[in-house]
Amino acid sequence: AQSVTQLGSHVSVSEGALVLLRCNYSSSVPPYLFWYVQYPNQGLQLLLKYTSAATLVKGINGFEAEFKKSETSFHLTKPSAHMSDAAEYFCAVSLANQAGTALIFGKGTTLSVSS
Amino acid sequence: GAVVSQHPSWVICKSGTSVKIECRSLDFQATTMFWYRQFPKQSLMLMATSNEGSKATYEQGVEKDKFLINHASLTLSTLTVTSAHPEDSSFYICSAGRAGEAGELFFGEGSRLTVL
Numbered sequence: 251a252q253s254v255t256q257l258g259s260h261v262s263v264s265e266g267a268l269v270l271l272r273c274n275y276s277s278s279v280p281p282y283l284f285w286y287v288q289y290p291n292q293g294l295q296l297l298l299k300y301t302s303a304a305t306l307v308k309g310i311n312g313f314e315a316e317f318k319k320s321e322t323s324f325h326l327t328k329p330s331a332h333m334s335d336a337a338e339y340f341c342a343v344s345l346a347n348q349a350g351t352a353l354i355f356g357k358g359t360t361l362s363v364s365s
Numbered sequence: 366g367a368v369v370s371q372h373p374s375w376v377i378c379k380s381g382t383s384v385k386i387e388c389r390s391l392d393f394q395a396t397t398m399f400w401y402r403q404f405p406k407q408s409l410m411l412m413a414t415s416n417e418g419s420k421a422t423y424e425q426g427v428e429k430d431k432f433l434i435n436h437a438s439l440t441l442s443t444l445t446v447t448s449a450h451p452e453d454s455s456f457y458i459c460s461a462g463r464a465g466e467a468g469e470l471f472f473g474e475g476s477r478l479t480v481l
Contacts (some may be wrong), residue, residue, distance in 0.1 A: 282468035
């Protein structure tokens with residue numbers, strides 16, 4: 251069965267510092283993996299996705315993630331944090347790698363950015 | 366891009382009443398939509414899969430008689446919380462996938478339900 255584990259429910263960084271949010275997955279098939287961001291009382295916005303193409307995926311707002319099969323990881327990074335990056339981040343895996351399939355989410359990581 | 370819209374964004378109701386939340390795909394057709402529930406500071410839990418023209422598929426532990434789902438058209442799914450109680454208070458989010466976008470789901474803005 252597919253699942254994701256996000257290590258660290260809360261990450262705090264200073265503005266301009268590196269952001270690293272960790273995600274490990276478990277999947278019985280080659281996974282499709284996603285990172286979404288959620289701002290308070292809003293829906294989810296896709297940051298980036300891995301669908302078996304390049305292992306280093308670049309997303310919006312300067313975020314990127316690297317798929318490492320050997321480590322079953324898909325960690326999210328950003329070289330320099332901005333105050334506007336403060337939000338909730340969710341890693342997700344697709345139940346089946348096709349359109350119209352539900353996603354299973356990790357528990358989320360709250361990113362705080364201080365000035 | 367693909368847009369999914371929910372209505373209402375906020376709803377407050379009295380205990381025992383029913384509340385309907387609409388989820389629309391505005392610029393694409395969705396044969397399948399998903400309803401998630403999110404408690405404060407927690408993750409999204411899949412409640413059910415809404416299938417156009419057929420019965421919804423509910424996840425284990427989700428009461429189908431409590432959470433009625435109807436998917437009458439390719440652009441509209443509704444979630445009705447029947448005989449709502451305070452423990453049903455939550456953030457409900459719908460999502461849909463678009464053909465050709467393998468795996469990716471597009472999310473509505475969410476609906477905050479508060480049951481008094």
